[in-house]
Every structure is written in structure tokens, then in C-alpha cells.
Amino acid sequence: MSSIERHDEEERNQARAPEEEEKQTSSPEMAANADGGGRVRREQARELSQRVDQLLLLLGDLSLATHIGLLKRDLSRCHDALRDYPDESNYLSIITLVESALTQLKWKQYTRSRLQAIHKALDIGSRQVRVSFADYEKVQQLLSDANVDASPRLDLEAVSWNEIANEEDD
Amino acid sequence: MKKTTKRSRFFLDTSAVFYHRHGHSLMQGAVQQAVGNGLLEVSNFIRMEYLRGVVINLIDLYFLIKESDSVSDALIDWFQKVNQERKLKIVGMTMRGWLLGHTDWQDKGKSMRRLGDEAVRLVFEFDRIFSGRSLDRLECQLGGVQFPRRAFSEDMLLEFYEQFKAIQTSIPACLLCRFKSKQRNQLTRRGIDLYSPLQQQKYAANKGYVQQAQRLFVALASQDPVPKCRWCEQLGDTVIILQAPAKATLVTADRAFLAFGDILNREIRLLPSLAELKRQSENQSHEEDQR
Numbered sequence: 001m002s003s004i005e006r007h008d009e010e011e012r013n014q015a016r017a018p019e020e021e022e023k024q025t026s027s028p029e030m031a032a033n034a035d036g037g038g039r040v041r042r043e044q045a046r047e048l049s050q051r052v053d054q055l056l057l058l059l060g061d062l063s064l065a066t067h068i069g070l071l072k073r074d075l076s077r078c079h080d081a082l083r084d085y086p087d088e089s090n091y092l093s094i095i096t097l098v099e100s101a102l103t104q105l106k107w108k109q110y111t112r113s114r115l116q117a118i119h120k121a122l123d124i125g126s127r128q129v130r131v132s133f134a135d136y137e138k139v140q141q142l143l144s145d146a147n148v149d150a151s152p153r154l155d156l157e158a159v160s161w162n163e164i165a166n167e168e169d170d
Numbered sequence: 171m172k173k174t175t176k177r178s179r180f181f182l183d184t185s186a187v188f189y190h191r192h193g194h195s196l197m198q199g200a201v202q203q204a205v206g207n208g209l210l211e212v213s214n215f216i217r218m219e220y221l222r223g224v225v226i227n228l229i230d231l232y233f234l235i236k237e238s239d240s241v242s243d244a245l246i247d248w249f250q251k252v253n254q255e256r257k258l259k260i261v262g263m264t265m266r267g268w269l270l271g272h273t274d275w276q277d278k279g280k281s282m283r284r285l286g287d288e289a290v291r292l293v294f295e296f297d298r299i300f301s302g303r304s305l306d307r308l309e310c311q312l313g314g315v316q317f318p319r320r321a322f323s324e325d326m327l328l329e330f331y332e333q334f335k336a337i338q339t340s341i342p343a344c345l346l347c348r349f350k351s352k353q354r355n356q357l358t359r360r361g362i363d364l365y366s367p368l369q370q371q372k373y374a375a376n377k378g379y380v381q382q383a384q385r386l387f388v389a390l391a392s393q394d395p396v397p398k399c400r401w402c403e404q405l406g407d408t409v410i411i412l413q414a415p416a417k418a419t420l421v422t423a424d425r426a427f428l429a430f431g432d433i434l435n436r437e438i439r440l441l442p443s444l445a446e447l448k449r450q451s452e453n454q455s456h457e458e459d460q461r
Contacts, residue, residue, distance in 0.1 A: 069273075076273040079280045089321040096287040103271035133320050140291070151295065152268035152288065156194040156444070156451045159263055164444045 037085025038130065044078050045091070045125030052119040056112065065107040075099050091131040094121055094139050101143060101150040117146030178208040179418035180439070181304060183410050184219040185257070186421040187212060189441055191296070192224075192264050196447045204421050204439045213413055214306040218313035219406055220296060224261050226334060227252055228289040229327045231265070232282050241281045245269070257424075260444065286327055290317045304415045308349050311342045312399060338399045346397035353412050354390065364408075364433060365390075378426025382407050411436065 051071045058064040078095045082088045098121055105114075121139045124131055143150060182190065182201075189197040231248045238244035245266060252262035268288075274280050293316070306313070315334050317326055363369050365383035373379045385404045392401075402409055411430040414420050420427060423441040431438035442450075 072273040076277075076280060079274075079277075079283060083279060083283075086321075086323070089323065092283065093287050093322050096284045097291070099272055099284065100268070100288060103268060136321075137294075137319075140294075151191055151292075152264050153192050154194050154197065154260065154264040155267045156196065156448050157455070158267055159444070159448060161445075161448070163259070163263060164448065 037082070037088040038128070040081050040085065041088045041091050041125045041131070042127070044074075044081050045122055048074055048078070048122040049119055049126060052115055052122060055110065056115050056119070059110060059112060059115070064110065068102070068107055068110070072099070072102055075102070087130060090133055090136045091125045093136050094124065094131065097136075097139060097143065097150050098122060100152065101148045104149055104151075104153055113146055114148050117143055117148050178206070179211060179415060180205040180208045181211050181213075181414045181418040181420050182216065182300075183420060183422040183424060183427065184216050184223065184406070185423040186441060187216060187220055187296075187300070188224075188260060189423055191292075191299070192261075194447065194451070196451055197441070197444075200441045200447065201421065204441060208419075209302060210300065211302045211304045211415065211418060212300045213304045213410075214313035215308055215310050215402070215406075215409060215413060216313075217296065217300075218310050218402075221293070221312065221315060221334065222403070223258055224265075225289050225292055226331065227258065227261060228265065228285055228292070229331050232285045232289065232327060235278055235282050235285070241269075241276055241278055283322075286324065287322055289327060290322060293317050294319075304413070304418070307345065307352075307413055308402075308409065309343075309345045310402070311337050311344050341396045342399055344397050346401065347395075349409075349413075350390075362433060364430075369429075369433065373429040373432075376425060376429045378407065378424060379429035382426055382430075 048071070051067070051074055055064060055067050055071065058067055075095055075098060079092065082092045082095075098118055101118070121142060124135055124139060140150075186201060186204075190201045193201070227248075230251075231244065234244040234248050235241055238247070249262050249266055252258040269275055269281060269285065272281070272284060312334060315330060315337070317330055320326075357364055365386040370380050370383045373383075382405065386408055389401055389405055407424065407426050407430065411420065411427060411434060414436070419437040419439050420431065421439045421441065423443065425440065427438050428440060430436070
């Protein structure tokens with residue numbers, strides 16, 4: 001078991017029991033939805049974590065770029081898988097957070113510590129209990145601590161001279 | 171005895187906040203160079219400008235996408251609108267690039283969800299990063315609008331937008347009128363001429379300042395007995411410089427503040443313009459290519 005997996009296992013054990021989470025769903029329809037959503041979310045999270053594991057092995061290799069493309073595609077597919085489960089909204093917010101971070105990174109900027117943070121962020125969805133807003137906030141902090149910047153940033157190279165003409169006169 | 175060194179205080183205006191939060195690495199570097207290890211401060215008024223300039227426009231884009239045929243159509247319309255305002259151009263370029271950088275950005279649902287999440291995150295991040303706030307003498311109500319800390323839903327965006335617009339279009343419960351008369355008395359007492367035609371002539375090359383001075387002339391002549399958000403929209407730079415803590419250096423990318431700093435004897439640290447930084451970036455790439 002890798003150190004990431006060991007840590008994640010500990011986190012899962014510390015999380016609330018599934019029975020406790022189930023008590024929050026009142027109607028049978030909601031319960032069914034919540035259960036279905038939870039299963040979909042866990043499956044997606046496991047697949048995404050595996051993708052990041054692959055990236056870790058490819059650090060420095062040219063094929064990393066293609067695998068980043070695969071991860072981005074899978075993250076995008078998560079929208080389709082989870083959009084019908086409002087109870088899983090916090091995990092989808094984690095997905096968009098990671099997507100935003102990946103749009104800022106060039107392939108050479110991927111490092112072990114950054115990928116480990118991304119792995120940990122995505123793996124939160126693979127546990128039994130629902131992902132809470134507090135979990136989402138923790139992930140934001142986790143990525144920030146690992147120097148994974150998810151804020152939209154201006155790409156100066158992509159800005160045309162036309163667009164900033166007269167800017168210095170103002 | 172323990173020797174303590176006082177850290178310098180830096181007050182960031184909205185343009186500096188944007189450089190810091192959303193700038194290219196060269197823009198972030200410019201802010202870092204300007205402030206060193208000093209203490210960063212913003213005001214509630216700056217938060218209001220950030221919400222109005224960035225977050226409200228992102229919410230507009232979200233619903234524009236929802237109500238348009240395609241993400242591309244919505245982006246064209248939105249970009250035309252934000253491009254009309256000089257200060258919002260940079261917001262438009264940043265957000266457009268960011269949105270189009272995602273996989274499947276053409277998918278309306280996905281782009282909307284990313285935008286929605288981002289709008290909420292930006293507010294939380296702003297409050298986390300800029301925890302140092304200077305005294306808000308205006309008690310700007312708009313600057314205090316918040317998102318609830320709960321799972322994302324479209325309703326959150328609507329409620330935030332509605333609350334923001336309700337304040338903007340009504341009579342806000344702020345201290346603008348008191349601030350205005352207090353500042354006017356102080357300036358008169360200190361013999362400071364902030365906006366006269368003579369000053370406008372002296373700083374004629376500074377278009378941003380001249381525009382503020384002209385608006386100030388109209389605002390001070392107004393007999394409006396109640397505060398209105400539109401005054402602050404028009405006089406943002408003036409309010410910012412008058413509200414900036416006396417012991418802090420104002421950091422900005424807006425040249426209008428150079429004239430204000432000169433008149434009010436305030437230290438201003440001007441960040442390089444986008445054009446200047448783009449030149450630097452191109453030179454860097456050119457050097458890398460030659461290596």
C-alpha cells in the first residue's frame with residue numbers, strides 16, 4: 001500500500017459512518033437518488049485516482065501530456081455522470097476546482113507533490129460517506145498548500161496587442 | 171530587549187488585487203516586487219469593486235450561456251459588453267481564456283457549472299487571502315454581500331445577484347454622505363485642491379485623473395440628499411485614495427492615482443502596465459528561443 005493510499009484509508013476511517021449520512025435522506029426517492037449518486041461518485045473517484053496514479057509514473061516523460069488529456073476528458077465526463085445527483089454537488093465542485101487548476105498548468109509544471117495533492121483531492125469521493133462542503137473547503141486549502149493554483153489567470157501571450165492598445169495612455 | 175521591526179503597510183487598489191489574484195506570473199511578480207514582505211490590506215470598498223467587476227459579470231455570463239444558443243454566442247455578447255469598460259477589459263480577457271481552456275467548453279451545462287463554482291470560489295478566496303481590512307469609513311453595504319457556505323446551486327447565484335442589485339438600485343444604508351462632507355471639510359482645512367480646472371490642466375496628460383476630477387465636480391455640486399451606488403461607481407478611484415490608510419502605500423496599476431498621490435502627498439507604487447509586461451514576456455520567450 002502506498003503512502004497516499006494509507007493516508008486516504010485513515011481519512012475514510014475517520015469519516016462519519018454511512019448510516020449516519022443515510023439518516024439525512026427523508027423520502028424513499030431521495031434515498032434512492034442519494035444511494036445511486038454515491039455509487040456513481042465512488043466509481044468516478046476511483047477511476048480518476050487511478051488516472052492520477054498513472055500520471056505519477058509518467059512524470060518527466062513526453063507521454064505525460066497525452067495522459068493529462070485523458071484525465072481532463074475523464075474529469076469532464078464526471079459532469080455528465082453527476083449532474084443528476086444534487087446531493088453530490090460538493091464533489092462536482094471539487095471536480096471543477098481540479099479542472100480549473102489543470103487549465104493553468106503546462107505539462108512541465110506537473111510535479112510529484114502537485115499530483116499527490118490532486119490525487120488526494122479526487123480520492124475524497126471514493127469513500128462511503130457523502131462529500132460535505134467542509135470537505136470541499138479542505139480540498140481548496142490542500143491544493144493551495146501544495147502550490148496548485150486554481151484561480152483563473154491572464155495568459156499574457158494570448159493577449160493580442162490590439163486588445164491592449166491605448167492601455168498606457170489611460 | 172527584543173528588537174521588533176515594523177512591517178510596511180501596502181494598500182492594494184482593485185487593479186492591484188486583480189494583478190495579484192488573476193495576473194500572469196509577471197504580473198504577480200510585479201506585485202510581489204512592489205510589496206516585498208509588507209502587510210497587504212484592502213478595504214470593503216475594494217471588495218465591492220471586485221464583486222461588481224468580476225463576480226457579478228461571471229454570474230451574467232453564466233445566465234447568458236444558459237439563455238444563448240451556444241457558449242460561443244454568449245461569450246461574444248459578453249465580451250463586447252465587458253470590453254466597453256476600460257477596467258473590465260482585463261477581466262474579460264482572463265475569464266474568456268480560462269473558460270476556453272477547459273475540455274468540452276462548448277458544452278453549455280459544463281461551462282455553466284465551472285463558471286458558477288468559480289464565481290462562488292472567487293469570493294471565498296478573496297476573503298481568505300485578503301483578511302487584512304482597513305477601516306471602512308463608508309460602511310459600503312455592497313462590499314459585504316456574501317455567498318452562503320453550502321453546496322453549489324444555481325439559486326445561490328441568483329440570490330447573490332438579487333441582493334447585490336437590490337442594494338445598487340435602492341438607497342443603500344451606507345455613510346457616503348457623511349464621508350463626502352467630512353472629506354470636503356478636511357480638504358478645505360488642509361488647503362488641498364483635488365479637482366479644480368486648474369488641477370485638471372496641470373495633470374491634463376493623465377486622462378484617468380481628469381475624468382475623475384470632472385466627475386467629482388458634478389458629484390460635489392449635487393444636492394442629492396441620499397447616497398447612491400452610482401456615485402461610487404463613477405468615483406471609485408477618488409474614494410479609494412481618500413479612504414486608503416494614511417500610513418499605507420497605495421499599490422495600483424492605474425495611472426490616475428499618480429496625480430492623486432501628488433496632490434494629496436501620498437506614496438503610490440505604480441505597477442507596470444499590461445503592455446509593458448507583455449513586452450517583457452515576449453522578450454523572455456525570444457531569449458528562451460535563442461538559447
